[in-house]
Amino acid sequence: MKIKSIRAFRIPNLTVKSGWSAEGDNGAARRAPWQVNAEVANPMSGYARYRLRDTWRAKFDAVGVLVTADDGSWGFGTTAFGEPTISLINDHLGPLLWDENPMATDRLWDMMMRIASPYSAAGLASYAISGVDLALWDLKGRVLKTPVYELAGGPARERMFCYATGNDTDWHMELGFRATKLACPYGTADGLDAISRNEDLVAKTRELIGPDVDLMLDCWMAFDVEFAVRLAERLRAHRIKWIEDCLIPEDMSSHVALRARLPWMTLTGGEHWYTPYPFFNGIRDRVFDIYQPDIHWVGGFTACRRIADIADAAGVEVILHAGMNTPYGQHFSYSHTNTRWGEWFAGGAPGLPLEKTTGFPGMAVPKDGYCVPTDEPGFGHGFTLAALEEMAL
Ligand SMILES: [Mg+2]
Incomplete structure:
Protein backbone atom coordinates (compact mmCIF):
# COMPACT_ATOMS: atom_id res chain seq x y z
CA MET A 1 0.00 0.00 0.00
CA LYS A 2 1.24 3.51 -0.87
CA ILE A 3 0.16 7.00 0.07
CA LYS A 4 -1.61 8.56 -2.92
CA SER A 5 -2.53 11.96 -1.54
CA ILE A 6 -2.42 14.11 1.60
CA ARG A 7 -4.80 17.06 1.56
CA ALA A 8 -5.32 19.69 4.26
CA PHE A 9 -8.34 22.01 4.30
CA ARG A 10 -10.30 24.38 6.53
CA ILE A 11 -13.07 23.09 8.80
CA PRO A 12 -14.90 25.98 10.49
CA ASN A 13 -16.23 25.43 14.01
CA LEU A 14 -15.02 21.86 14.50
CA THR A 15 -14.17 20.92 18.05
CA VAL A 16 -16.26 23.12 20.36
CA LYS A 17 -19.60 24.62 19.38
CA SER A 18 -20.95 27.22 21.80
CA GLY A 19 -24.53 26.70 20.59
CA TRP A 20 -25.33 30.30 21.47
CA SER A 21 -26.13 33.37 19.41
CA ALA A 22 -26.91 36.81 20.84
CA GLU A 23 -30.04 37.07 18.69
CA GLY A 24 -32.19 34.13 17.65
CA ASP A 25 -33.51 30.91 19.13
CA ASN A 26 -31.07 29.15 21.42
CA GLY A 27 -33.15 26.04 22.03
CA ALA A 28 -32.19 24.27 25.25
CA ALA A 29 -29.37 26.74 25.99
CA ARG A 30 -30.11 28.78 29.12
CA ARG A 31 -27.44 31.44 28.89
CA ALA A 32 -24.31 32.35 26.97
CA PRO A 33 -21.34 30.11 27.80
CA TRP A 34 -18.80 31.54 30.25
CA GLN A 35 -16.15 32.47 27.71
CA VAL A 36 -18.40 35.04 26.01
CA ASN A 37 -18.00 37.48 28.89
CA ALA A 38 -15.30 36.05 31.13
CA GLU A 39 -12.12 37.91 31.87
CA VAL A 40 -9.27 35.45 31.44
CA ALA A 41 -5.75 36.34 32.50
CA ASN A 42 -3.45 35.97 29.52
CA PRO A 43 0.06 36.86 28.30
CA MET A 44 -1.25 40.12 26.70
CA SER A 45 -3.16 41.32 29.80
CA GLY A 46 -0.61 44.10 30.29
CA TYR A 47 -1.31 45.72 26.91
CA ALA A 48 -4.48 47.75 27.47
CA ARG A 49 -5.99 47.56 23.99
CA TYR A 50 -5.37 43.80 23.77
CA ARG A 51 -6.31 42.98 27.36
CA LEU A 52 -9.08 40.56 26.37
CA ARG A 53 -8.05 37.33 24.69
CA ASP A 54 -10.44 37.68 21.78
CA THR A 55 -8.87 40.98 20.72
CA TRP A 56 -5.55 39.37 19.78
CA ARG A 57 -5.92 35.61 19.38
CA ALA A 58 -5.58 34.28 15.81
CA LYS A 59 -8.98 33.60 14.24
CA PHE A 60 -7.78 30.80 11.95
CA ASP A 61 -10.18 27.91 11.35
CA ALA A 62 -9.57 24.32 12.39
CA VAL A 63 -7.80 22.16 9.82
CA GLY A 64 -8.77 18.73 8.50
CA VAL A 65 -6.24 16.37 6.93
CA LEU A 66 -7.31 13.58 4.60
CA VAL A 67 -4.78 10.88 3.68
CA THR A 68 -5.67 8.44 0.91
CA ALA A 69 -3.81 5.31 -0.25
CA ASP A 70 -3.58 3.69 -3.67
CA ASP A 71 -5.95 0.87 -2.61
CA GLY A 72 -8.71 3.32 -1.61
CA SER A 73 -7.96 3.27 2.14
CA TRP A 74 -8.20 6.62 3.86
CA GLY A 75 -7.78 8.34 7.22
CA PHE A 76 -8.73 11.68 8.72
CA GLY A 77 -6.91 13.86 11.25
CA THR A 78 -7.43 17.35 12.61
CA THR A 79 -5.31 20.23 13.84
CA ALA A 80 -5.45 24.04 14.04
CA PHE A 81 -4.27 27.44 12.71
CA GLY A 82 -5.84 27.44 9.26
CA GLU A 83 -3.96 28.62 6.20
CA PRO A 84 -0.40 28.57 7.61
CA THR A 85 -0.78 24.93 8.71
CA ILE A 86 -2.58 24.01 5.49
CA SER A 87 0.28 25.44 3.46
CA LEU A 88 2.91 23.51 5.43
CA ILE A 89 1.02 20.27 4.71
CA ASN A 90 -0.10 20.82 1.12
CA ASP A 91 3.01 22.60 -0.14
CA HIS A 92 5.77 20.81 1.75
CA LEU A 93 5.25 17.86 4.15
CA GLY A 94 2.45 16.09 2.26
CA PRO A 95 3.99 15.73 -1.22
CA LEU A 96 7.26 14.42 0.26
CA LEU A 97 5.34 11.48 1.82
CA TRP A 98 3.61 10.36 -1.38
CA ASP A 99 4.43 6.72 -2.30
CA GLU A 100 5.49 5.92 1.28
CA ASN A 101 3.77 3.08 3.19
CA PRO A 102 0.95 4.77 5.20
CA MET A 103 1.11 2.04 7.88
CA ALA A 104 4.68 3.10 8.81
CA THR A 105 3.54 5.75 11.30
CA ASP A 106 6.80 5.92 13.26
CA ARG A 107 8.93 6.29 10.14
CA LEU A 108 6.64 8.93 8.64
CA TRP A 109 6.58 10.93 11.88
CA ASP A 110 10.38 10.85 12.01
CA MET A 111 10.56 11.98 8.36
CA MET A 112 8.20 14.91 9.02
CA MET A 113 10.18 16.02 12.09
CA ARG A 114 13.37 16.05 10.00
CA ILE A 115 11.79 17.68 6.94
CA ALA A 116 10.51 20.54 9.14
CA SER A 117 13.85 21.08 10.89
CA PRO A 118 15.07 24.04 8.76
CA TYR A 119 12.11 26.14 10.03
CA SER A 120 11.73 24.17 13.31
CA ALA A 121 9.44 21.23 13.89
CA ALA A 122 8.03 23.11 16.90
CA GLY A 123 5.20 25.65 16.69
CA LEU A 124 3.14 25.71 13.49
CA ALA A 125 5.02 22.80 11.91
CA SER A 126 4.15 20.74 14.97
CA TYR A 127 0.46 21.43 14.26
CA ALA A 128 0.94 20.29 10.66
CA ILE A 129 2.77 17.11 11.72
CA SER A 130 -0.02 16.37 14.22
CA GLY A 131 -2.76 16.55 11.60
CA VAL A 132 -0.95 14.19 9.23
CA ASP A 133 0.07 11.76 11.98
CA LEU A 134 -3.50 11.52 13.32
CA ALA A 135 -4.84 10.87 9.80
CA LEU A 136 -2.26 8.09 9.35
CA TRP A 137 -3.27 6.40 12.63
CA ASP A 138 -6.92 6.66 11.59
CA LEU A 139 -6.08 5.02 8.27
CA LYS A 140 -4.16 2.25 10.03
CA GLY A 141 -7.13 1.51 12.32
CA ARG A 142 -9.54 1.46 9.39
CA VAL A 143 -7.31 -0.88 7.36
CA LEU A 144 -7.02 -3.25 10.34
CA LYS A 145 -10.74 -2.75 11.22
CA THR A 146 -9.70 -1.94 14.79
CA PRO A 147 -10.15 1.05 17.09
CA VAL A 148 -6.86 2.92 17.52
CA TYR A 149 -6.95 2.39 21.30
CA VAL A 372 -15.69 5.66 26.98
CA PRO A 373 -14.63 6.08 23.33
CA THR A 374 -16.69 4.33 20.67
CA ASP A 375 -15.28 1.07 19.29
CA GLU A 376 -15.51 2.01 15.61
CA PRO A 377 -12.41 1.30 13.49
CA GLY A 378 -9.79 4.06 13.48
CA PHE A 379 -10.72 6.93 15.79
CA GLY A 380 -14.49 6.67 15.23
CA HIS A 381 -14.76 10.36 14.31
CA GLY A 382 -17.95 9.72 12.33
CA PHE A 383 -17.03 11.57 9.12
CA THR A 384 -17.62 9.79 5.81
CA LEU A 385 -15.13 9.97 2.94
CA ALA A 386 -17.78 11.73 0.81
CA ALA A 387 -18.32 14.42 3.47
CA LEU A 388 -14.56 15.00 3.82
CA GLU A 389 -14.01 15.18 0.07
CA GLU A 390 -16.74 17.76 -0.15
CA MET A 391 -14.98 19.82 2.56
CA ALA A 392 -11.62 19.43 0.85
CA LEU A 393 -12.86 20.93 -2.47
MG1 LIG B 1 -4.82 24.86 30.03
Whole structure:
Protein backbone atom coordinates (compact mmCIF):
# COMPACT_ATOMS: atom_id res chain seq x y z
CA MET A 1 0.00 0.00 0.00
CA LYS A 2 1.24 3.51 -0.87
CA ILE A 3 0.16 7.00 0.07
CA LYS A 4 -1.61 8.56 -2.92
CA SER A 5 -2.53 11.96 -1.54
CA ILE A 6 -2.42 14.11 1.60
CA ARG A 7 -4.80 17.06 1.56
CA ALA A 8 -5.32 19.69 4.26
CA PHE A 9 -8.34 22.01 4.30
CA ARG A 10 -10.30 24.38 6.53
CA ILE A 11 -13.07 23.09 8.80
CA PRO A 12 -14.90 25.98 10.49
CA ASN A 13 -16.23 25.43 14.01
CA LEU A 14 -15.02 21.86 14.50
CA THR A 15 -14.17 20.92 18.05
CA VAL A 16 -16.26 23.12 20.36
CA LYS A 17 -19.60 24.62 19.38
CA SER A 18 -20.95 27.22 21.80
CA GLY A 19 -24.53 26.70 20.59
CA TRP A 20 -25.33 30.30 21.47
CA SER A 21 -26.13 33.37 19.41
CA ALA A 22 -26.91 36.81 20.84
CA GLU A 23 -30.04 37.07 18.69
CA GLY A 24 -32.19 34.13 17.65
CA ASP A 25 -33.51 30.91 19.13
CA ASN A 26 -31.07 29.15 21.42
CA GLY A 27 -33.15 26.04 22.03
CA ALA A 28 -32.19 24.27 25.25
CA ALA A 29 -29.37 26.74 25.99
CA ARG A 30 -30.11 28.78 29.12
CA ARG A 31 -27.44 31.44 28.89
CA ALA A 32 -24.31 32.35 26.97
CA PRO A 33 -21.34 30.11 27.80
CA TRP A 34 -18.80 31.54 30.25
CA GLN A 35 -16.15 32.47 27.71
CA VAL A 36 -18.40 35.04 26.01
CA ASN A 37 -18.00 37.48 28.89
CA ALA A 38 -15.30 36.05 31.13
CA GLU A 39 -12.12 37.91 31.87
CA VAL A 40 -9.27 35.45 31.44
CA ALA A 41 -5.75 36.34 32.50
CA ASN A 42 -3.45 35.97 29.52
CA PRO A 43 0.06 36.86 28.30
CA MET A 44 -1.25 40.12 26.70
CA SER A 45 -3.16 41.32 29.80
CA GLY A 46 -0.61 44.10 30.29
CA TYR A 47 -1.31 45.72 26.91
CA ALA A 48 -4.48 47.75 27.47
CA ARG A 49 -5.99 47.56 23.99
CA TYR A 50 -5.37 43.80 23.77
CA ARG A 51 -6.31 42.98 27.36
CA LEU A 52 -9.08 40.56 26.37
CA ARG A 53 -8.05 37.33 24.69
CA ASP A 54 -10.44 37.68 21.78
CA THR A 55 -8.87 40.98 20.72
CA TRP A 56 -5.55 39.37 19.78
CA ARG A 57 -5.92 35.61 19.38
CA ALA A 58 -5.58 34.28 15.81
CA LYS A 59 -8.98 33.60 14.24
CA PHE A 60 -7.78 30.80 11.95
CA ASP A 61 -10.18 27.91 11.35
CA ALA A 62 -9.57 24.32 12.39
CA VAL A 63 -7.80 22.16 9.82
CA GLY A 64 -8.77 18.73 8.50
CA VAL A 65 -6.24 16.37 6.93
CA LEU A 66 -7.31 13.58 4.60
CA VAL A 67 -4.78 10.88 3.68
CA THR A 68 -5.67 8.44 0.91
CA ALA A 69 -3.81 5.31 -0.25
CA ASP A 70 -3.58 3.69 -3.67
CA ASP A 71 -5.95 0.87 -2.61
CA GLY A 72 -8.71 3.32 -1.61
CA SER A 73 -7.96 3.27 2.14
CA TRP A 74 -8.20 6.62 3.86
CA GLY A 75 -7.78 8.34 7.22
CA PHE A 76 -8.73 11.68 8.72
CA GLY A 77 -6.91 13.86 11.25
CA THR A 78 -7.43 17.35 12.61
CA THR A 79 -5.31 20.23 13.84
CA ALA A 80 -5.45 24.04 14.04
CA PHE A 81 -4.27 27.44 12.71
CA GLY A 82 -5.84 27.44 9.26
CA GLU A 83 -3.96 28.62 6.20
CA PRO A 84 -0.40 28.57 7.61
CA THR A 85 -0.78 24.93 8.71
CA ILE A 86 -2.58 24.01 5.49
CA SER A 87 0.28 25.44 3.46
CA LEU A 88 2.91 23.51 5.43
CA ILE A 89 1.02 20.27 4.71
CA ASN A 90 -0.10 20.82 1.12
CA ASP A 91 3.01 22.60 -0.14
CA HIS A 92 5.77 20.81 1.75
CA LEU A 93 5.25 17.86 4.15
CA GLY A 94 2.45 16.09 2.26
CA PRO A 95 3.99 15.73 -1.22
CA LEU A 96 7.26 14.42 0.26
CA LEU A 97 5.34 11.48 1.82
CA TRP A 98 3.61 10.36 -1.38
CA ASP A 99 4.43 6.72 -2.30
CA GLU A 100 5.49 5.92 1.28
CA ASN A 101 3.77 3.08 3.19
CA PRO A 102 0.95 4.77 5.20
CA MET A 103 1.11 2.04 7.88
CA ALA A 104 4.68 3.10 8.81
CA THR A 105 3.54 5.75 11.30
CA ASP A 106 6.80 5.92 13.26
CA ARG A 107 8.93 6.29 10.14
CA LEU A 108 6.64 8.93 8.64
CA TRP A 109 6.58 10.93 11.88
CA ASP A 110 10.38 10.85 12.01
CA MET A 111 10.56 11.98 8.36
CA MET A 112 8.20 14.91 9.02
CA MET A 113 10.18 16.02 12.09
CA ARG A 114 13.37 16.05 10.00
CA ILE A 115 11.79 17.68 6.94
CA ALA A 116 10.51 20.54 9.14
CA SER A 117 13.85 21.08 10.89
CA PRO A 118 15.07 24.04 8.76
CA TYR A 119 12.11 26.14 10.03
CA SER A 120 11.73 24.17 13.31
CA ALA A 121 9.44 21.23 13.89
CA ALA A 122 8.03 23.11 16.90
CA GLY A 123 5.20 25.65 16.69
CA LEU A 124 3.14 25.71 13.49
CA ALA A 125 5.02 22.80 11.91
CA SER A 126 4.15 20.74 14.97
CA TYR A 127 0.46 21.43 14.26
CA ALA A 128 0.94 20.29 10.66
CA ILE A 129 2.77 17.11 11.72
CA SER A 130 -0.02 16.37 14.22
CA GLY A 131 -2.76 16.55 11.60
CA VAL A 132 -0.95 14.19 9.23
CA ASP A 133 0.07 11.76 11.98
CA LEU A 134 -3.50 11.52 13.32
CA ALA A 135 -4.84 10.87 9.80
CA LEU A 136 -2.26 8.09 9.35
CA TRP A 137 -3.27 6.40 12.63
CA ASP A 138 -6.92 6.66 11.59
CA LEU A 139 -6.08 5.02 8.27
CA LYS A 140 -4.16 2.25 10.03
CA GLY A 141 -7.13 1.51 12.32
CA ARG A 142 -9.54 1.46 9.39
CA VAL A 143 -7.31 -0.88 7.36
CA LEU A 144 -7.02 -3.25 10.34
CA LYS A 145 -10.74 -2.75 11.22
CA THR A 146 -9.70 -1.94 14.79
CA PRO A 147 -10.15 1.05 17.09
CA VAL A 148 -6.86 2.92 17.52
CA TYR A 149 -6.95 2.39 21.30
CA GLU A 150 -6.61 -1.36 20.62
CA LEU A 151 -3.58 -0.74 18.38
CA ALA A 152 -2.01 1.34 21.15
CA GLY A 153 -2.18 -1.38 23.80
CA GLY A 154 -5.89 -1.79 24.50
CA PRO A 155 -8.05 -0.17 27.18
CA ALA A 156 -6.01 0.73 30.25
CA ARG A 157 -9.19 1.12 32.32
CA GLU A 158 -12.95 0.61 32.07
CA ARG A 159 -13.78 4.27 31.56
CA MET A 160 -12.10 7.66 31.62
CA PHE A 161 -12.58 9.95 34.61
CA CYS A 162 -13.24 13.40 33.12
CA TYR A 163 -12.91 16.87 34.54
CA ALA A 164 -14.64 19.91 33.09
CA THR A 165 -12.84 23.16 32.22
CA GLY A 166 -14.53 26.55 32.24
CA ASN A 167 -16.27 28.94 34.58
CA ASP A 168 -19.84 27.59 34.25
CA THR A 169 -19.19 25.56 37.40
CA ASP A 170 -22.88 25.12 38.31
CA TRP A 171 -23.42 23.46 34.90
CA HIS A 172 -20.42 21.14 35.42
CA MET A 173 -21.91 20.00 38.73
CA GLU A 174 -25.32 19.46 37.14
CA LEU A 175 -23.68 17.29 34.46
CA GLY A 176 -22.13 15.10 37.16
CA PHE A 177 -18.45 16.05 36.88
CA ARG A 178 -16.50 15.51 40.11
CA ALA A 179 -13.59 17.74 39.15
CA THR A 180 -13.66 21.20 37.63
CA LYS A 181 -11.09 23.75 36.48
CA LEU A 182 -11.47 27.52 36.49
CA ALA A 183 -9.89 29.92 34.02
CA CYS A 184 -8.05 32.36 36.28
CA PRO A 185 -9.33 35.91 35.64
CA TYR A 186 -6.38 38.01 36.82
CA GLY A 187 -2.61 37.76 36.50
CA THR A 188 0.64 39.65 37.03
CA ALA A 189 -0.48 42.58 34.85
CA ASP A 190 -3.58 43.25 36.95
CA GLY A 191 -1.82 44.56 40.06
CA LEU A 192 -1.67 43.50 43.66
CA ASP A 193 -5.42 43.16 44.24
CA ALA A 194 -5.49 40.55 41.47
CA ILE A 195 -4.56 38.02 44.15
CA SER A 196 -7.57 38.90 46.31
CA ARG A 197 -9.91 39.02 43.34
CA ASN A 198 -8.77 35.57 42.20
CA GLU A 199 -9.20 34.29 45.74
CA ASP A 200 -12.78 35.57 45.79
CA LEU A 201 -13.65 33.48 42.70
CA VAL A 202 -11.91 30.38 44.06
CA ALA A 203 -13.60 30.72 47.48
CA LYS A 204 -17.03 31.16 45.88
CA THR A 205 -16.43 28.15 43.65
CA ARG A 206 -15.26 25.97 46.54
CA GLU A 207 -18.42 26.89 48.42
CA LEU A 208 -20.56 25.93 45.40
CA ILE A 209 -18.91 22.53 44.78
CA GLY A 210 -18.32 21.49 48.40
CA PRO A 211 -15.28 19.76 49.87
CA ASP A 212 -15.36 16.54 47.82
CA VAL A 213 -15.01 17.86 44.27
CA ASP A 214 -11.53 18.59 42.93
CA LEU A 215 -10.84 22.17 41.89
CA MET A 216 -8.00 23.30 39.61
CA LEU A 217 -6.87 26.66 38.26
CA ASP A 218 -5.68 27.34 34.69
CA CYS A 219 -3.41 30.40 34.58
CA TRP A 220 -2.84 30.52 30.78
CA MET A 221 0.71 31.94 30.68
CA ALA A 222 -0.34 35.10 32.55
CA PHE A 223 1.93 34.97 35.62
CA ASP A 224 5.54 35.48 36.55
CA VAL A 225 7.20 33.41 39.25
CA GLU A 226 6.54 35.93 42.01
CA PHE A 227 2.81 36.24 41.27
CA ALA A 228 2.39 32.47 40.99
CA VAL A 229 4.03 31.95 44.38
CA ARG A 230 1.95 34.61 46.13
CA LEU A 231 -1.30 33.38 44.61
CA ALA A 232 -0.57 29.72 45.41
CA GLU A 233 0.20 30.60 49.02
CA ARG A 234 -3.04 32.58 49.33
CA LEU A 235 -5.10 29.75 47.81
CA ARG A 236 -3.60 27.00 49.94
CA ALA A 237 -6.56 26.99 52.34
CA HIS A 238 -8.96 26.38 49.43
CA ARG A 239 -7.33 23.03 48.54
CA ILE A 240 -6.63 23.55 44.86
CA LYS A 241 -5.57 20.28 43.20
CA TRP A 242 -3.22 22.00 40.78
CA ILE A 243 -2.25 25.31 39.17
CA GLU A 244 -1.61 25.10 35.44
CA ASP A 245 0.33 26.82 32.67
CA CYS A 246 1.44 29.75 34.87
CA LEU A 247 4.44 31.01 32.88
CA ILE A 248 5.59 31.74 29.34
CA PRO A 249 6.03 28.18 28.04
CA GLU A 250 9.59 28.48 26.66
CA ASP A 251 10.96 30.17 29.79
CA MET A 252 12.41 26.96 31.18
CA SER A 253 14.57 28.54 33.89
CA SER A 254 11.48 30.22 35.36
CA HIS A 255 9.70 26.85 35.42
CA VAL A 256 12.66 25.49 37.39
CA ALA A 257 12.56 28.51 39.72
CA LEU A 258 8.81 28.14 40.31
CA ARG A 259 9.25 24.47 41.14
CA ALA A 260 11.90 25.41 43.73
CA ARG A 261 9.69 28.13 45.25
CA LEU A 262 6.55 25.92 45.42
CA PRO A 263 7.69 22.41 46.32
CA TRP A 264 4.33 21.56 47.95
CA MET A 265 2.06 22.74 45.10
CA THR A 266 1.03 20.43 42.25
CA LEU A 267 2.14 22.22 39.08
CA THR A 268 1.00 21.28 35.57
CA GLY A 269 1.64 22.45 32.02
CA GLY A 270 2.85 21.58 28.57
CA GLU A 271 -0.11 22.39 26.31
CA HIS A 272 2.08 25.00 24.59
CA TRP A 273 5.14 22.80 24.30
CA TYR A 274 5.76 21.29 20.88
CA THR A 275 7.57 18.05 19.95
CA PRO A 276 8.65 15.59 22.69
CA TYR A 277 11.94 17.42 23.40
CA PRO A 278 10.70 20.06 25.89
CA PHE A 279 8.79 17.30 27.68
CA PHE A 280 12.00 15.32 28.11
CA ASN A 281 13.74 18.38 29.55
CA GLY A 282 10.78 19.33 31.73
CA ILE A 283 10.35 15.81 33.07
CA ARG A 284 14.09 15.50 33.74
CA ASP A 285 13.94 18.72 35.79
CA ARG A 286 10.55 17.71 37.26
CA VAL A 287 9.18 21.20 36.67
CA PHE A 288 5.61 19.86 36.63
CA ASP A 289 3.87 16.98 38.38
CA ILE A 290 1.43 16.45 35.50
CA TYR A 291 2.25 17.04 31.80
CA GLN A 292 -0.48 18.19 29.41
CA PRO A 293 0.45 17.84 25.73
CA ASP A 294 -2.27 18.51 23.15
CA ILE A 295 -2.45 15.61 20.69
CA HIS A 296 -3.45 17.99 17.85
CA TRP A 297 -0.59 20.41 18.51
CA VAL A 298 2.42 18.55 19.90
CA GLY A 299 3.01 16.17 16.98
CA GLY A 300 0.05 13.79 17.04
CA PHE A 301 -0.48 10.31 18.43
CA THR A 302 3.13 9.32 17.81
CA ALA A 303 4.54 12.29 19.74
CA CYS A 304 2.13 11.69 22.65
CA ARG A 305 3.19 8.03 22.89
CA ARG A 306 6.81 9.08 23.25
CA ILE A 307 5.91 11.71 25.85
CA ALA A 308 3.77 9.28 27.86
CA ASP A 309 6.59 6.72 27.86
CA ILE A 310 9.15 9.26 29.08
CA ALA A 311 6.70 10.41 31.76
CA ASP A 312 5.92 6.86 32.84
CA ALA A 313 9.59 6.01 33.26
CA ALA A 314 9.91 9.08 35.50
CA GLY A 315 6.79 8.21 37.48
CA VAL A 316 4.81 11.28 36.47
CA GLU A 317 1.38 11.59 34.91
CA VAL A 318 0.06 12.85 31.58
CA ILE A 319 -3.39 14.40 31.12
CA LEU A 320 -3.89 15.49 27.53
CA HIS A 321 -4.98 19.08 26.99
CA ALA A 322 -8.69 18.95 26.03
CA GLY A 323 -8.20 15.21 25.54
CA MET A 324 -11.88 14.33 25.87
CA ASN A 325 -12.98 16.91 23.27
CA THR A 326 -11.84 14.84 20.32
CA PRO A 327 -11.90 11.13 19.47
CA TYR A 328 -8.10 11.33 19.00
CA GLY A 329 -7.50 12.39 22.59
CA GLN A 330 -10.06 9.89 23.86
CA HIS A 331 -8.38 6.93 22.17
CA PHE A 332 -4.95 7.98 23.39
CA SER A 333 -6.01 8.56 26.99
CA TYR A 334 -8.05 5.34 27.16
CA SER A 335 -5.08 3.20 26.11
CA HIS A 336 -2.27 4.50 28.35
CA THR A 337 -1.81 3.58 31.98
CA ASN A 338 -0.40 6.95 33.08
CA THR A 339 -3.24 9.03 31.57
CA ARG A 340 -5.82 8.51 34.29
CA TRP A 341 -7.84 11.69 33.81
CA GLY A 342 -9.31 13.39 30.75
CA GLU A 343 -10.08 17.08 30.23
CA TRP A 344 -13.43 18.14 28.78
CA PHE A 345 -13.24 21.78 27.73
CA ALA A 346 -16.82 22.89 28.40
CA GLY A 347 -17.36 25.64 25.82
CA GLY A 348 -21.02 24.93 25.05
CA ALA A 349 -23.87 26.98 26.49
CA PRO A 350 -25.23 25.63 29.81
CA GLY A 351 -28.36 23.57 29.18
CA LEU A 352 -27.23 22.21 25.80
CA PRO A 353 -26.66 18.44 25.67
CA LEU A 354 -22.91 17.85 25.24
CA GLU A 355 -23.50 15.98 21.95
CA LYS A 356 -24.62 19.29 20.46
CA THR A 357 -21.39 21.05 21.41
CA THR A 358 -18.98 18.97 19.32
CA GLY A 359 -18.39 18.90 15.57
CA PHE A 360 -17.41 15.19 15.50
CA PRO A 361 -20.52 13.22 14.42
CA GLY A 362 -19.35 9.90 15.90
CA MET A 363 -17.69 11.00 19.13
CA ALA A 364 -18.59 9.82 22.63
CA VAL A 365 -19.17 12.57 25.23
CA PRO A 366 -18.82 12.42 29.02
CA LYS A 367 -21.80 11.16 31.01
CA ASP A 368 -21.87 11.63 34.79
CA GLY A 369 -18.22 12.62 34.57
CA TYR A 370 -16.95 9.55 32.72
CA CYS A 371 -16.31 8.80 29.06
CA VAL A 372 -15.69 5.66 26.98
CA PRO A 373 -14.63 6.08 23.33
CA THR A 374 -16.69 4.33 20.67
CA ASP A 375 -15.28 1.07 19.29
CA GLU A 376 -15.51 2.01 15.61
CA PRO A 377 -12.41 1.30 13.49
CA GLY A 378 -9.79 4.06 13.48
CA PHE A 379 -10.72 6.93 15.79
CA GLY A 380 -14.49 6.67 15.23
CA HIS A 381 -14.76 10.36 14.31
CA GLY A 382 -17.95 9.72 12.33
CA PHE A 383 -17.03 11.57 9.12
CA THR A 384 -17.62 9.79 5.81
CA LEU A 385 -15.13 9.97 2.94
CA ALA A 386 -17.78 11.73 0.81
CA ALA A 387 -18.32 14.42 3.47
CA LEU A 388 -14.56 15.00 3.82
CA GLU A 389 -14.01 15.18 0.07
CA GLU A 390 -16.74 17.76 -0.15
CA MET A 391 -14.98 19.82 2.56
CA ALA A 392 -11.62 19.43 0.85
CA LEU A 393 -12.86 20.93 -2.47
MG1 LIG B 1 -4.82 24.86 30.03
